[in-house]
Amino acid sequence: MRKKSKSIPLNTMAQRFGAGIAVGKATIKDLHTFEEAEQSHRDDYHLFFLQEKGSTPIEIDFQKYKIKPSSVIYIHPNQIHRVGEFQNITLSFLAINNESLAPEYHKLLGDIAPVKPLLLKKETFALISEAVSLCIKLSERKHEKLYHSLLKDSCNTLVALIASQYLSQSRAVExxxxxxxxxxxxxxxxxxxxxxxxxxxxxxxxxxxxxxxxxxxxxxxxxxxxxxxxxxxxxxxxxxxxxxxxxxxxxxxxxxxxxxxxxxxxxxxxxxxxxxxxxxxxxxx
Structure with missing residues (x-):
């Protein structure tokens, strides 16, 4: 049963991750291990999913999609979404708030939203997967003197890589x-x-x-x-x-x-x- 509250539920970066950037990879058995995503909500951060195995049903602003393997999707903070029932999926994710996002990408993401799941070519998916892996490795190296700069810059590069795939589907501004x-x-x-x-x-x-x-x-x-x-x-x-x-x-x-x-x-x-x-x-x- 869908839970309802006085206001639209909002997941905050501070509550979920305690930092301005979160990046990782997860293998999830079923929806019960990811239960909070079942309820419709907004996030106060930008969210990217890279689907590696299995498929994930997702509803975004009354539109239903299925994120298939080798696909990526971007969800804007304004959009309300929830995940449907799934089994045995592997995905990578990036959550990044406005403060950690490069200003030029903030406007860019606003311009391309809303978007649908995007099926990537094999080589492009491999490149973005490598970028995600690098971001994850850097996120674990908290002893680095420039840790925050390294993580921020690498994750913004990942944002640019994903955004460029969406932009390639549309006509150039010029x-x-x-x-x-x-x-x-x-x-x-x-x-x-x-x-x-x-x-x-x-x-x-x-x-x-x-x-x-x-x-x-x-x-x-x-x-x-x-x-x-x-x-x-x-x-x-x-x-x-x-x-x-x-x-x-x-x-x-x-x-x-x-x-x-x-x-x-x-x-x-x-x-x-x-x-x-x-x-x-x-x-x-």
Whole structure:
């Protein structure tokens, strides 16, 4: 049975690992030995899994995936996730908080999220596995004078290796059209401001362009309007809170920046074709 709390459960780096970086390899017999991952939660750190043996079912923001051998996945701190039932898996992992992450990679990871599990070529998987092994070995050499620098730099190199695999699946920035660059900037701004800024005009102003031009860029690139993207982002957060917490609809509306919660309920129903309470009851275990 899915446990629910007043707020979405948050695993912190300090509670889980007691340090800003944790890297390791584990062979896990079944879900019971990894029980805390069964409950839906957020982390306050960036998380990377490299699947070596077996397969791991995982649910991320209402999307279900299966991480297969020779695959990697990145989970952003904003994303809610939980692991499904598995048996006899071997995986490597890296957990790293914002303070330990190189600033240029922090923005990069925000730009590529959300992502799906990525199946790697044999040689690429071998290279990343070697990088993980090096990071693990360095994490054990606490007597080194430059221990923290060695661990931080090696793990940031690992982050870059993984991120580069995701970037190779997308087009280079220099090849993007003006429309695509503006749409990308809008989405990044939306992710940072969707709770406080709901009007397309405000986003157009932030990007120093007109509202019609912003809409033209976003619609041309994504097929949907600026308002559609704003509503979808708000509703995703509402779904997270309805499913994973016990907050009332009014409390959720307040948290998402709506003083008029009946208006928020109508917006949710318009986007999902059901009321917030219907969504919650329909998704109860």
């Amino acid at each position: 090849s993007l059209s003006r429309f695509e660059i503006i749409a990308k900037s809008f989405k990044a701004s939306l992710e940072q401001n969707f709770v406080t800024i709901k009007k397309p005009a405000a986003y157009a102003s932030m990007l120093n362009i007109s509202i019609p031009y912003l809409n033209e860029c976003v619609r041309n690139t994504t097929g949907q309007s600026v308002s559609h993207h704003i509503q979808q982002r708000v509703v995703l957060e509402a779904k997270r809170l309805l499913y994973h917490s016990t907050k009332t609809v009014k409390e959720i509306a307040d948290e998402l920046g709506y003083d008029d919660y009946p208006y928020f309920s109508r917006l949710f129903a318009k986007v999902t074709k059901m009321s917030p309470l219907t969504f919650r009851s329909k998704n109860l275990d």
